[in-house]
Amino acid sequence: MDILSFILNPFVSLYNLIRDALTALLLSFGIASDVVAIIVFLVMGLIVVTAILILAPVLMMYTTLLERKVVARMQDRIGPNRVGKFGLLQPIADMIKFLTKEDIVPEGVDRVSHLLAPIVSVIPVVLSFAVLSFGVGMGAVDLNLGLLFLMAMGSMATIAVFMAGFGSHNKFALIGGMRAAAQIISYEIPQIFAVAIPVMLAGSISLNRVIEQQSGLFGLGWFFFYVPVGPIAFFVYLLAATAEINRVPFDLPEAESELVAGYHTEYSGMKFGLFYLAEFLNMFIISAIAASIFFGGWQGPFVQQVPALGIVYFFGKTFLLIIIQLWFRGSLPRIRVDQLMNFGWKRLVPVMIGTILFTAVLLWFYRGVLDYLKGLGG
Amino acid sequence: MDVSTIIAQLLFFLVAALTLTAAFLTVLARNVFHAALALVGTFFGVAAIYLMLEAEFLAIVQILIYIGAIAVLILFAVMLTRGLMQHDQISFNHQWAWVALVVGTLFLGMFILILQVPWLQSGAAVTADTVPSLGQQLMTTYLLPFEVVSVLLLATLVGAFIIARE
Amino acid sequence: MITQIPLVYYLALAAALFCIGSFGALSRRNAIAVLMGIELMLNAVNINLVAFWRYGAADPLVDQAGIVFALFVITLAAAEAAIGLALIIAIYRSRDTVNVEEINLLKW
Numbered sequence: 001m002d003i004l005s006f007i008l009n010p011f012v013s014l015y016n017l018i019r020d021a022l023t024a025l026l027l028s029f030g031i032a033s034d035v036v037a038i039i040v041f042l043v044m045g046l047i048v049v050t051a052i053l054i055l056a057p058v059l060m061m062y063t064t065l066l067e068r069k070v071v072a073r074m075q076d077r078i079g080p081n082r083v084g085k086f087g088l089l090q091p092i093a094d095m096i097k098f099l100t101k102e103d104i105v106p107e108g109v110d111r112v113s114h115l116l117a118p119i120v121s122v123i124p125v126v127l128s129f130a131v132l133s134f135g136v137g138m139g140a141v142d143l144n145l146g147l148l149f150l151m152a153m154g155s156m157a158t159i160a161v162f163m164a165g166f167g168s169h170n171k172f173a174l175i176g177g178m179r180a181a182a183q184i185i186s187y188e189i190p191q192i193f194a195v196a197i198p199v200m201l202a203g204s205i206s207l208n209r210v211i212e213q214q215s216g217l218f219g220l221g222w223f224f225f226y227v228p229v230g231p232i233a234f235f236v237y238l239l240a241a242t243a244e245i246n247r248v249p250f251d252l253p254e255a256e257s258e259l260v261a262g263y264h265t266e267y268s269g270m271k272f273g274l275f276y277l278a279e280f281l282n283m284f285i286i287s288a289i290a291a292s293i294f295f296g297g298w299q300g301p302f303v304q305q306v307p308a309l310g311i312v313y314f315f316g317k318t319f320l321l322i323i324i325q326l327w328f329r330g331s332l333p334r335i336r337v338d339q340l341m342n343f344g345w346k347r348l349v350p351v352m353i354g355t356i357l358f359t360a361v362l363l364w365f366y367r368g369v370l371d372y373l374k375g376l377g378g
Numbered sequence: 379m380d381v382s383t384i385i386a387q388l389l390f391f392l393v394a395a396l397t398l399t400a401a402f403l404t405v406l407a408r409n410v411f412h413a414a415l416a417l418v419g420t421f422f423g424v425a426a427i428y429l430m431l432e433a434e435f436l437a438i439v440q441i442l443i444y445i446g447a448i449a450v451l452i453l454f455a456v457m458l459t460r461g462l463m464q465h466d467q468i469s470f471n472h473q474w475a476w477v478a479l480v481v482g483t484l485f486l487g488m489f490i491l492i493l494q495v496p497w498l499q500s501g502a503a504v505t506a507d508t509v510p511s512l513g514q515q516l517m518t519t520y521l522l523p524f525e526v527v528s529v530l531l532l533a534t535l536v537g538a539f540i541i542a543r544e
Numbered sequence: 545m546i547t548q549i550p551l552v553y554y555l556a557l558a559a560a561l562f563c564i565g566s567f568g569a570l571s572r573r574n575a576i577a578v579l580m581g582i583e584l585m586l587n588a589v590n591i592n593l594v595a596f597w598r599y600g601a602a603d604p605l606v607d608q609a610g611i612v613f614a615l616f617v618i619t620l621a622a623a624e625a626a627i628g629l630a631l632i633i634a635i636y637r638s639r640d641t642v643n644v645e646e647i648n649l650l651k652w
Binding site for chain 3 (some may be wrong): 382383386387390394397398401402404405410413414417420421424427428430431432433435436439440443444447448451452454455456458459469470471473474477478481482484485488489492493497498501502504505506508511512515516520523527530531534535537538539541542
């Protein structure tokens with residue numbers, strides 16, 4: 001029975017096992033119990049952080065492979081297939097290439113900004129992993145302001161873009177950086193509005209509470225099914241988030257026909273690798289947020305009985321959303337700057353303001369009906 | 379002094395030192411772009427101070443508004459007025475020595491004043507999540523200021539647009 | 545965290561930040577740098593407000609005036625930055641400078 005429950009919920013069980021063993025071991029040395037609590041807290045925190053720091057690059061590596069494979073199929077090609085079976089070792093070869101390439105620092109760059117920009121672009125993305133919930137009880141931190149934290153981390157990307165654009169001493173980088181920053185702050189508004197809809201429906205801004213609220217209908221009570229506000233909010237979120245991370249069809253900051261490569265034109269070697277890492281991790285993060293707040297995250301049928309299924313559900317939904325974004329990339333042309341700004345400010349923002357008002361009225365009406373029914377029963 | 383006090387105070391001094399260093403860089407840096415980056419660092423330090431004061435909501439709002447919006451606005455303005463940022467330009471006006479004197483005296487005066495007042499030594503414990511009650515109060519007790527601030531923001535939006543329009 | 549750090553520390557930090565900010569606001573030549581100094585001063589005020597809320601309120605949960613005030617200050621700072629930078633950009637367009645010593649049309 002014990003082994004069965006371990007198989008059904010492997011990661012949480014393993015965590016508890018290590019924690020209990022460590023506590024017992026330290027207590028047997030005769031250390032005071034409050035000091036043991038601090039040591040166990042630190043060690044377990046270190047283990048979780050290490051797990052996330054290993055998970056993030058691995059996810060990024062295989063998302064790049066997925067992107068190359070999927071886009072290749074859409075363009076009637078095969079994609080990488082030389083390194084390993086089905087090209088499965090291709091990401092590792094790419095990493096070795098990044099690490100061994102010459103690190104070129106062009107003349108006239110602003111050294112501080114140039115050096116710090118790739119690091120600043122990666123930090124908020126990795127911090128975002130701390131509040132994601134990968135399965136039943138599998139979040140590193142259960143922050144009561146989780147979604148707000150994720151939005152704050154997303155907004156920090158602008159600083160890195162500015163640093164790269166200004167620090168590179170290159171007109172393409174500068175224009176790309178300005179474009180990216182304008183785009184990110186414009187699309188942040190509809191994105192936060194879209195996230196507000198599930199928050200209103202769930203009555204909480206904690207990511208875990210929002211996921212728990214979607215447990216109805218055998219784990220299928222997802223906020224996406226709350227017609228019409230759920231689907232509207234989801235599609236606005238998907239578009240705004242795609243624009244926020246500068247991907248097709250909103251990849252004007254990196255428009256190669258106009259701007260070479262935008263704000264990371266002057267970066268090479270591992271510094272470019274860090275920008276690349278941040279881009280793909282961002283794609284994973286926004287897909288994970290969308291999967292969590294609109295599609296129930298780890299919620300699904302039988303997840304209460306078999307908690308391990310939650311991990312499968314979460315990653316399945318997240319990768320489906322990633323594939324939708326790759327589908328965008330494989331089929332949509334890039335839009336112009338004026339179209340971009342018009343679409344953000346004149347379409348998405350008014351639609352979201354209307355949706356928020358409608359949701360509020362709907363909730364108020366729904367609550368009134370519930371109170372009335374309760375009055376009848378009492 | 380027990381272990382937790384020493385750790386807490388060390389943490390405070392570390393954050394305070396980083397915040398003040400970044401603040402000094404903000405006002406002393408010759409390159410305005412570097413000053414703006416140091417300003418971002420100061421905002422981070424202040425967010426950490428909010429966390430130490432158990433105001434998590436305010437800490438996240440600080441990152442979202444100050445770093446995500448105000449710092450970005452400032453960086454935009456720096457870029458748009460970029461032609462003037464030569465490195466050999468003098469960054470202070472002719473009265474900076476007087477200002478330094480006055481500000482230093484002001485700090486000394488405030489510091490002595492702070493040390494002499496018998497402040498409360500510790501606050502009551504926060505028993506539950508402060509965010510729901512904060513939202514409740516914004517919608518009841520502080521409803522009027524809340525609405526006034528929203529009107530002000532709307533006026534700012536229109537005003538900034540009209541002033542900066544070509 | 546609250547019982548271990550006296551209120552004086554926060555007040556001293558806020559005072560130092562305020563003085564640094566006012567030095568920047570009064571002595572820089574670049575108008576954007578002046579604005580940055582003002583932002584530093586507002587941050588210092590916010591630290592004081594939050595510290596007094598945390599140490600002074602009888603029940604921090606019921607009486608959140610400090611947090612609410614800090615929120616309003618942040619909102620006003622955003623408004624001030626938007627208007628201030630719009631003014632600076634408008635002046636830069638017409639006068640081709642952001643040096644506050646050269647913006648002296650109203651001086652006789």
